[in-house]
Amino acid sequence: MLEHGGRLRRAAHTYDIPLGDWLDLSTGLAPWPWPLPEIPVSAWARLPEPDDGLVDAACAYYRARAALPVAGSQAAIQALPTLRAHARVAVLAPCYAEHALAWRHAGHEVLELDEEQIAAGLDSLDVLVVVNPNNPTGQRLTPARLLDWHGRLERRGGWLVVDEAFMDPTPGLSLAPYSDLPGLVVLRSFGKFFGLAGLRLGFVLATSDLLARLDEHLGPWTVNGPSRHLARQVLADIAAHERQRAALLQAGERLATLLAAHHLPPSGGCALFQLLRRPDAAALHEHLARRAIFTRLFPDLSALRFGLPADECGWQRLDQGLARYRSSS
Template sequence: MLEHGGRLRRAAHEYGIAMEHWLDLSTGISPFGWPVPDIPASAWQRLPEEDDGLIEAACAYYEASCVLPVAGSQAAIQALPALRLPSRVGVIAPGYAEHAYAWQRAGHQVTSQAADALLADLSAWDVLVLIHPNNPGGERFDLDALLHAHGELAKRGGWLVVDEAFMDVTPQHSLCRYADCEGLIVLRSVGKFFGLAGARAGFVCASSDLLHALRDQLGPWTLSGPSRHVLQRALADRAWQMRARTRLLQASERLAALLCAHGWQPTAGCGLFQWCRRDDAPRVHRALAQRGILTRLFETPASLRFGLPPDDAAFARLDQALREVAP
C-alpha cells in the first residue's frame, strides 16, 4: 500500500515518544472538527437506509443534482477505473498518489505530469485526473478552463475527474454544480474540512448514469448508519461551516507566516495545509519528529506538508522547534 500521513502510532514507536506527546501535522485534516452529537442506538442497530435525508443534505451542500455517498473518496478512486475499457489517463503530479496507482492497477496507460502539461494537449487523454486545490502542490484552476477541458474530453467519450477533497474552505470554486454533465466526475471528502476522517465518508458528484454504474461496482451500504446520521447533520450546519472557513483561513495564514519567519517560504497551500519544497526536507522531517512533531514528508520532490496547529500552544511549539532545527 502507498504511504500516507497520519501514521502516528508508527512514529511514536520509531522515535520512542508516547502518542499523547505528539503534535501531528502530517495530515490535511482540520483540527477544528465539527462537534459530533450523541448517536442514537437505532443508528447502530439497523441497516442504513437510503431515504434518511443524507442524499438531500449532500445535494444541497454541494449544489449538485446527483450524489453518491461512498466510504471516503478513496473508495471511488479505487472503483472508477473499473468502469472504463483500457484508456489513456493523465494524472496530475505531484499529487495524491492513489489516483495514478488505481488507474495503473486496473490496466490503463497512465502518464503523470504537471497540470500545465496535461492541459496543453487534451487530445492525448481519454481520462484526465486533476486535484483542485492540489494536494500537496496547491494548484488551482480557472473554472472556465476546467469546463473547456471537460467539453473536449466528453466529445470523445472521455472523462474529467476532479478530486476536490480540500475544496470546502473555498466552495465557490467547486465544479459540483456542473457535475450532472456526462463525463464530469467530482470527488468530495468530509474528512478534511469537517475533521471527520474516522467516518471514512465522501461523495461522488456525477451524472445519474455514471453514479448508478459506480453504485453497482461498490455494492450496498457503502456508509454505516452512524456515519450517515452524523454527516446529514454536519452538511446541514451552515452556521458552523461559515465559522470554520474563517477560522481555517486565519490559521493557514498564520502557519504560512510562521514558516516564512524561519526561512520556509511555502511553495503552495490552501486553507488546510502549507507545502514547502526544500532539498533538506528529510533532515528537517526527522529533526522535528525527534521533538514530537510529525509532518508529511514527500521524496519527489523533496518537500514537507504542514497541517494546521490546533491552538496557540501548538503554534508556539512549532515555532520553537523550527528555531532549533532550521538553518
C-alpha cells in the same frame, strides 16, 4: 500500499516518544473535530437505508444535482477505473498518488503530466484526473480552465475526474454545481473539512446514470448508519460551516506567515496545509520528529507538508521547533 500521513503510532514507535506527546501536522485535516450530535440507537441497530435524507443534505451542501455517499473518497478512487474499458489516462502530477495507482491497477495506460503537457496533449486522452486544490502542492485551477478541458474530453466520450478533497474552504472554485454534465466526476471528502476522517465518508458527484453504475459496483451498505446520521446533521449546519471556513482560512494564512518568518517560505498550500520544498526537507522533518512534531515528508519532491496546529500550545511548539532548526543549521 502507498505511504500516507497520519501514521502517528509508527512515528511514536520509531522515535520512542509516547503517542500522547506528539503534535501531528501530517494529515492536512481540520484540527478541530466537529462537535458530534447524539446518534440514536436505531442508527446502530438497523441496516442503513439510502433514502434517509443524506443524499439531499449532500446535494444542498455541495450545490449538486446528484450525489453518491461512499466509504471515503478513496473508495471511489479505486472503483472508478473499473467502470471504463482500457483508456489513456493522464493525472496532473504531482498529486495524491492513489489516483495513478488505481488506474494502473485496473490496466489503463497512465501518464503523469504537468499542466502544460496536459494542455498540449488533451485531445489524445480518454480520462484526465486533477486534484484541485492540488495535494500536496496547493495548486489551484480555475473552473473556467477545467470546464474547457472537460468540454474537449466529453466531445470524444472522455471523462474529467476532479478530486476536490480540500475544496470546502474555497467553494467558489468548485465544479460541484456543474457535476450533472456528462463526463464530469467530482469527488468530495467529508473528513478533512469537518475534522472527522475516522468516519471514512466521501461523496461522488456526477450524472445519475454514472452514479448508478458506481453504486452497483460498490454494492449495498457502503456507508454505515451512524456515519450517515452524523453527516446528515453536520451538512445541514450552515452557520457552523461559515465559522469553520473562516477559521481554516485564517489558520492557513497564519501557518504560511509563521514558516516565512523562519525563512522557510512555502512553495504552495491551501487553507488546510502548506508545502515547503527545500533541499534539506528530510533533515527538517527529522529535526521536528525528534521533538515530537510530525510532518509529512515527500522524498521525491524534497518537500514537507505542514498541517494546522489545533491550539496555541501547538502553534508555540511549532514556532520553537522551527527556531531551533534555524539556529542549528
